Amino acid sequence: MLLILLLLKLLLLFKYEHISRIVKKIYNKNSSVSLFKNEYVFKIVLVGDTCVGKSCLLLRFSDDVFTENYTTTIGVDFRFKTMMVNDKLTKIQIWDTAGQERYRSITTAYYRGAAAICVCFDITNRESFNNLEMWFDEVGKYTDNDVDKIVLANKCDLENERKVKKDEVDNFEKEHDIKIMNVSAKTGDGIENAFKFIVEKLIKKK
Secondary structure (H helix, E strand, C coil), X not given: CHHHHHHHHHHHHHHHHHHHHHHHHHHCCCCCEEEECCEEEEXXXXXXXXXXXXXXXXXXXXXXXXXXXXXXXXXXXXXXXEEEECCEEEEEEEEEECCCHHHHHHXXXXXXXXXXXXXXXXXXXXXXXXXXXXXXXXXXXXXXXXXXXXXXXXXXXXXXXXXXXXXXXXXXXXXXXXXXXXXXXXXXCCHHHHHHHHHHHHHHHC
16 A cells, blocks of 8 residues: 555656656746746655654645644655745745655655755654754765755644754754754744745745
């Protein structure tokens, strides 16, 4: 059953990539496709350790839904979201990749064509923060240098269970010159602003 689901996802990816290549030829664009004067399409990929809440962040942003019993992602999942940013109608393709090592060889293929990467960690999970360096190394292997990156510190609603000190987060942000934004898939806090921040940067590069 799991193999069938994975094959279906790969088929969807193939169809998407095939259509994307055709559209890019028509509009002569490189990474993101400008379909109309005020419309863009950006591919954003979520990465990070398993169980940090990537799938919940995806569902909260795309469908404004949260569930405590979301199953672990098999390979990859994706959603679409349309939002108005700086008077630009922007479509976002958000790809949620599995954090488990056994899916790593599969999920790295989904970095292709990404305009931005969101590296996620859980403020109540120390190991997920310690592994940020590893995730940045992996992103560097499979993406271009000009791909935008941001860190999402999930579960900010569980401040009393925090295992990662705020000073450590601030130091990481300064040392790596990268934006870290507090978000909560459960309450929705910070998620819209985080993706708006990313899209604004991407539009400015156009």
